[in-house]
Amino acid sequence: MSDLVFDVKNITLRFGGVVSLNDVTMEHRRGEILAVIGPNGAGKTSLFNSLTGVYRPQEGTITLNAREGHPISVIGRGAYRIASAGVARTFQASRMFSALTTFENVKIGAESHKGLGAVGAMVRGPATRRGERESDQKTFELLEFVGLKDQANTLSASLSYGARRRLEIARGLATNPVALLLDEPAAGTNPAEKLELANLIRRVRDELGVTILLIEHDMKLVMSVAERLYVLNFGSVIATGSPAEIRSNQAVIDAYLGSSETQTSEAS
Amino acid sequence: MSTEMRVHLRRWLSFFAMAALIAIMTGPSGSNNAPVQGLTQSFAQPYSYFGLFRAQRWMIFFTFALVALGLQTLWRRSGGGVRARTAVLRQGFEAPGRRRATVLSAVVVVALVALFIPHLISNPGIQSGIVEQVLAYVILALGLNVVVGWAGLLDLGYVGFYAIGAYVTAWMTGRLPIAAPFHHPVSSFAAIPVAIVFTMLAGVILGAPTLRLRGDYLAIVTLGFGEIILVFSNNLTNVTGGSQGTNPYIPSFTFRIGGLKYLFGNVGYYFLVAGFVVVTIVLFRLLEHSRVGRAWTAIREDEVAAESIGINPLKYKVMAFAIGASVSGFAGAVTASQIGVVYPSTFSLYFSVNVLTLVIFGGMGSIVGVIFGSILVQGIAVYLRFYPPSGYQASDLYMYLGALLIMMMIYRPAGLIPSRRRRREIYQAEDGIGHEGDVLLGEQS
Ligand SMILES: Nc1ncnc2c1ncn2[C@@H]1O[C@H](COP(=O)(O)OP(=O)(O)O)[C@@H](O)[C@H]1O
Ligand SMILES: [Mg+2]
Numbered sequence: 273m274s275d276l277v278f279d280v281k282n283i284t285l286r287f288g289g290v291v292s293l294n295d296v297t298m299e300h301r302r303g304e305i306l307a308v309i310g311p312n313g314a315g316k317t318s319l320f321n322s323l324t325g326v327y328r329p330q331e332g333t334i335t336l337n338a339r340e341g342h343p344i345s346v347i348g349r350g351a352y353r354i355a356s357a358g359v360a361r362t363f364q365a366s367r368m369f370s371a372l373t374t375f376e377n378v379k380i381g382a383e384s385h386k387g388l389g390a391v392g393a394m395v396r397g398p399a400t401r402r403g404e405r406e407s408d409q410k411t412f413e414l415l416e417f418v419g420l421k422d423q424a425n426t427l428s429a430s431l432s433y434g435a436r437r438r439l440e441i442a443r444g445l446a447t448n449p450v451a452l453l454l455d456e457p458a459a460g461t462n463p464a465e466k467l468e469l470a471n472l473i474r475r476v477r478d479e480l481g482v483t484i485l486l487i488e489h490d491m492k493l494v495m496s497v498a499e500r501l502y503v504l505n506f507g508s509v510i511a512t513g514s515p516a517e518i519r520s521n522q523a524v525i526d527a528y529l530g531s532s533e534t535q536t537s538e539a540s
Numbered sequence: 541m542s543t544e545m546r547v548h549l550r551r552w553l554s555f556f557a558m559a560a561l562i563a564i565m566t567g568p569s570g571s572n573n574a575p576v577q578g579l580t581q582s583f584a585q586p587y588s589y590f591g592l593f594r595a596q597r598w599m600i601f602f603t604f605a606l607v608a609l610g611l612q613t614l615w616r617r618s619g620g621g622v623r624a625r626t627a628v629l630r631q632g633f634e635a636p637g638r639r640r641a642t643v644l645s646a647v648v649v650v651a652l653v654a655l656f657i658p659h660l661i662s663n664p665g666i667q668s669g670i671v672e673q674v675l676a677y678v679i680l681a682l683g684l685n686v687v688v689g690w691a692g693l694l695d696l697g698y699v700g701f702y703a704i705g706a707y708v709t710a711w712m713t714g715r716l717p718i719a720a721p722f723h724h725p726v727s728s729f730a731a732i733p734v735a736i737v738f739t740m741l742a743g744v745i746l747g748a749p750t751l752r753l754r755g756d757y758l759a760i761v762t763l764g765f766g767e768i769i770l771v772f773s774n775n776l777t778n779v780t781g782g783s784q785g786t787n788p789y790i791p792s793f794t795f796r797i798g799g800l801k802y803l804f805g806n807v808g809y810y811f812l813v814a815g816f817v818v819v820t821i822v823l824f825r826l827l828e829h830s831r832v833g834r835a836w837t838a839i840r841e842d843e844v845a846a847e848s849i850g851i852n853p854l855k856y857k858v859m860a861f862a863i864g865a866s867v868s869g870f871a872g873a874v875t876a877s878q879i880g881v882v883y884p885s886t887f888s889l890y891f892s893v894n895v896l897t898l899v900i901f902g903g904m905g906s907i908v909g910v911i912f913g914s915i916l917v918q919g920i921a922v923y924l925r926f927y928p929p930s931g932y933q934a935s936d937l938y939m940y941l942g943a944l945l946i947m948m949m950i951y952r953p954a955g956l957i958p959s960r961r962r963r964r965e966i967y968q969a970e971d972g973i974g975h976e977g978d979v980l981l982g983e984q985s
Contacts, residue, residue: 324848355850367845369838371964380838381849383831390859393830394823400830407831427964447849 275302276337277451277483278323283332283347285318285507292318293329294507300451300485302337305477307486307498309518311527314504316487317364320455322346323485324361325354338450356385360444361453364487366436370429374420374439375411377428381446382407382414414442417479418472434465438472445476451483452476458490466490470497495519503527552609558947559605563597565943568931654814658807667806669922672878674915675813676871681898681914682820682907683867688896689905689959690833691860692840693751694759697766699891701739701865703773705872706882708735710786713877717778728793728877732870739869740862747861751854766892773884780884789880809878816874817911820867824907827863836860837961890938897941901948903955913956917941 278300285293292315300306308316321327323334325346334346338358346354355361360381369377383403392400415421418438423431428439437457444452454473458466470493476482488494494501495515503511503518505527511518518524560583567582583598661667680702687695710716712734714725750761773780781787793812795802804812827833838846839853846853876882902913921937948955954963 326844326847350852351844351847352850352852355848361848363845363848367842367848369841369845371841371961372834372837376834380831380834380846380851384835384838384846384850386831390827390832390863393832394826396826396830403831429964443849 275340276300276335277302278485279333279335279337279343280323281333281335283322283329283334285315285322285327285329291507293322296332296504296507296509298502298509300483302340302450302483303477303481305473305484305486305497305499307488307494307501308504309488309491309494309501310504315507316504317455318507319504320361320453320485320487323354323453324359325349325351355447358448358450359453360447360449360451362437362440362444362455362457364455364459366433366440368428368431368436368439368443370427372428373425374415374428374431374435375424377439378411378414378442378446379407381443382410385447410446414445417445417475418442419468432465433460434462434468437461437465437469441472441476445480445482449482451485453485453487455487456489457486458488458493466493469493473497551612555605555609555612556602559601562604562943563601565939566929566932567597658810663926664806666922666926667810668878669925670919671806671809671813672875673922673925674918675810675817676875677895677898677918678817678911678914679813679820679871679874680868680895681902681910682817682824683864683871684895685899685902685905685907685910686824686827686867687860687864688899689903689910690828690836690840691857692836693857693860694756695762695861695864696759696889696892696896697746697762697764697769698864698868698895699887699889700762700766700769701742701868702872702891703769703882703884703887704739704742705735705869706876706886707773707780707786707872708738708869709873709876710781710790710882713790715786715788715790715882717781728791728873729795731877732873735869735873736866739872740866742869743862743865744858746865747858748854751857751861763889766887766889770884770887773882773887781882783884785881785883787881790877790882792877792880813874816870821907821911828907832856832859894938894941897945900945901956903958905961906955906957906959909955909957909959916956917944 276299278298280296280298280300283293283296284291294315296315296319298308298319308319310316318327322329323336323346328347332347335343336346336354336357336359337343344357369380372380386403412421412424415424418441420435420438420442423435428436431439441452441454441457457473458469461469473484473486474497477484486494486498498515500514501512501518502509503521503524510527511521511524513521564579564582568578568585571577581597583596585597586594657670658667661670680698684695684698687693687698707716709728709731711718712720712726712731713728714720720726746762746765750758753761774783776782793804793809795804802808835846835851835856838849838851839856843853898914898917899910901917902911903909924932924937925934952958
């Protein structure tokens with residue numbers, strides 16, 4: 273039981289009259305690739321934002337167990353504190369620092385967990401310089417890992433959609449996360465990029481040992497990558513299980529898979 | 541053909557309209573007896589421009605408009621605008637070798653000029669004017685640049701910290717109606733660190749609760765803060781001395797080694813404050829290219845994304861605010877000891893707006909831009925004070941500053957020498973990447 277990265281119990285999130293999450297319970301095991309699927313407006317992004325401290329569910333508990341034996345409660349903590357505790361994420365509409373280069377974007381991630389250091393920066397002692405070198409080193413390694421090394425000095429605003437996704441992943445990984453949350457990473461990418469992305473997600477887990485939570489519309493990608501799935505509809509979990517179980521689940525077919533053709537061809 | 545003609549015509553018209561506008565603004569004012577005289581004289585009066593030549597005013601401005609138009613056409617024809625823009629968008633890291641050489645030679649030239657200025661200008665009024673109106677403003681603008689340019693926070697109460705710095709100096713040196721701390725007045729030098737600590741604390745105290753606010757709300761809060769300080773300094777007569785100012789004179793910096801005593805005069809102050817400017821530049825350059833500087837950029841560009849990688853926006857905003865505040869307080873302390881008196885009337889909103897103008901004019905976020913912008917604008921202000929053209933009044937200055945800002949916003953929205961990051965942000969906004977609102981204040985929709 274203690275090997276859950278996220279332990280979500282009965283959370284309910286409302287915006288005025290809209291219930292975007294309704295009594296959701298979810299377990300995210302350490303080291304697995306878990307996917308959350310569901311039609312548009314089902315509450316997937318809301319769940320993500322609740323897990324990362326951006327939204328505060330009115331009911332229920334979310335326990336983050338990033339380092340084993342040090343559980344913290346997510347609800348009520350600011351987004352940056354959840355991030356420093358070891359949860360990295362990407363955004364459905366990618367959010368980069370668009371006036372900065374690819375390299376600078378990732379470097380900001382690499383050094384964000386280091387202390388404040390205005391004085392250190394102005395004095396620029398040996399410790400500061402060593403930290404700087406470490407961040408540079410790490411940034412280069414991560415850019416190589418996600419395949420963006422050749423575009424290190426490109427302005428991030430001029431990257432392709434696929435490259436932006438990988439940039440966001442690299443920036444998240446730079447913070448040394450325990451878990452990486454990906455919000456529709458394949459949206460707006462072409463089939464070749466989707467394949468690369470699936471490989472990248474597997475490599476992040478296998479080579480870096482990062483636990484992964486994936487939201488995705490593209491059923492082919494989800495079914496090939498995820499080991500376990502939760503299905504959301506109208507804010508409630510309607511099914512959970514392995515890809516094979518979900519495929520044959522009647523409630524899921526009714527709610528979601530029945531319209532999978534249109535869903536897959538959707539742009540975002 | 542016809543569209544091109546129209547474009548040309550519009551460009552011509554806009555330049556001549558601008559020239560006419562400047563002619564009116566710099567012209568004589570009308571009176572009750574002859575209300576249109578200001579308008580007609582603005583064009584018909586013979587006018588000597590900086591003592592160089594005399595001509596009808598309209599001829600001068602017509603010539604200016606022609607020259608400006610010619611320059612702009614040349615710049616366009618050589619593809620400068622287009623090239624600069626794409627280069628900016630493509631540019632990643634600069635090629636270090638060539639840039640370093642240019643930067644180094646520029647620094648040497650500026651240092652040489654700075655070294656000789658006090659010897660070229662013998663008028664003591666202008667000498668002290670350069671210290672309090674130019675050098676002190678360079679420091680002030682550099683400090684506000686941290687807040688506005690780097691952290692993207694609009695601070696309209698910058699003068700409040702300047703006032704606190706000045707009053708702390710008066711207090712420490714025993715020049716206020718209330719007694720100096722421990723009844724032991726200290727020298728102006730010793731007051732500086734205390735002023736810095738006080739203003740930094742004031743920055744944290746004001747910033748910590750208010751920096752959660754978004755752009756316009758923050759501007760209003762800081763505006764209020766500046767006004768509160770102004771009202772306090774005017775009305776707390778038995779603490780600040782009220783509108784009469786402090787009394788007696790705050791001592792100038794003195795320097796003692798054994799029996800040797802050096803009292804800083806105008807030239808001494810010039811070099812001392814110039815030294816402070818250099819120190820500020822060095823420290824802030826390091827800060828800009830450090831992790832702190834990058835964190836500020838991240839917050840300005842996308843606060844949500846910045847938080848998602850563990851950056852605490854409030855902490856970095858408070859830090860920028862406190863750094864800006866302490867720089868302002870420092871400038872206040874130095875100027876107080878140079879002028880010798882602290883008057884509340886100095887601490888009006890105009891002061892903050894003036895410094896903000898320098899930052900925007902020079903180029904938000906750009907150290908070099910802010911320095912040159914401040915020297916240029918404040919240099920002209922000092923010049924106009926000592927060599928006023930006929931009809932010029934001191935308060936006209938703000939009108940010119942306003943016109944200057946409007947023109948900058950039209951033709952060089954990123955400022956005189958924009959910072960690379962800011963320039964990218966503005967061009968991206970023009971090209972539809974990101975939101976315009978984000979550019980100026982770094983806020984999220
Ligand atoms: N910040 C918000 N304010 C108001 N309503 C919201 C907000 N975020 C999400 N919602 C609502 O919650 C529901 C679920 O949205 P979302 O989580 O984005 O769905 P999904 O990501 O599955 O498409 C929607 O009805 C949406 O309108
Ligand atoms: Mg969504």
